[in-house]
Amino acid sequence: MTSQGTEESGTSDVSVTNDEAGQQYTASLDGESVGTAAYERSGDSIVFTHTVVEPAAEGRGVGSALVRHALDEAREQQLTVVPKCQFVAAYIERHPEYQDLTN
Numbered sequence: 001m002t003s004q005g006t007e008e009s010g011t012s013d014v015s016v017t018n019d020e021a022g023q024q025y026t027a028s029l030d031g032e033s034v035g036t037a038a039y040e041r042s043g044d045s046i047v048f049t050h051t052v053v054e055p056a057a058e059g060r061g062v063g064s065a066l067v068r069h070a071l072d073e074a075r076e077q078q079l080t081v082v083p084k085c086q087f088v089a090a091y092i093e094r095h096p097e098y099q100d101l102t103n
Contacts, residue, residue, distance in 0.1 A: 014062055016069035027053070027066040035062045037070050037088070045080045046070075048088040067091045071098045 015028045027035035034057035038050045048070070053063045067088055074081050081101040083089035092098045 014060075014065035016066055018070075018073060025066055025070045027057075027062050029057055029060065029062060035066050037066050037085070039070070041079075044078070045082055046074050047082040048085045051085050051087040063087060064091065068095075071101060074101055 013029070016025055017028070018025050023039050023041065025037040025039070026033055027037075035053040036051070037048060040047045040049060048067075051063060051066065053066070068091075070088075071081065071092070075098075079101070080103060081088075081092070081098075083092055083102065092102060
């Protein structure tokens, strides 16, 4: 699944795709891969293990777009989210609309 849009900062047009075989979401900016969110699927749960954004893309809404897209897909698929990754955990804490996805 891919989504595009202007992020909260208004400076980024980020495209996010889900590589199910590789178990990671990839964020692209201007056609270039600039971030990933790795995960593991286990039954009805998705465990986010690690999120990385290239230093040159930091501060442009890439990480937020990546996590928001992943959490929206988790909701659509009725998955329970386990945020082992600190970035994902912090995002959920800052965005209460996603807190119902966790245990």
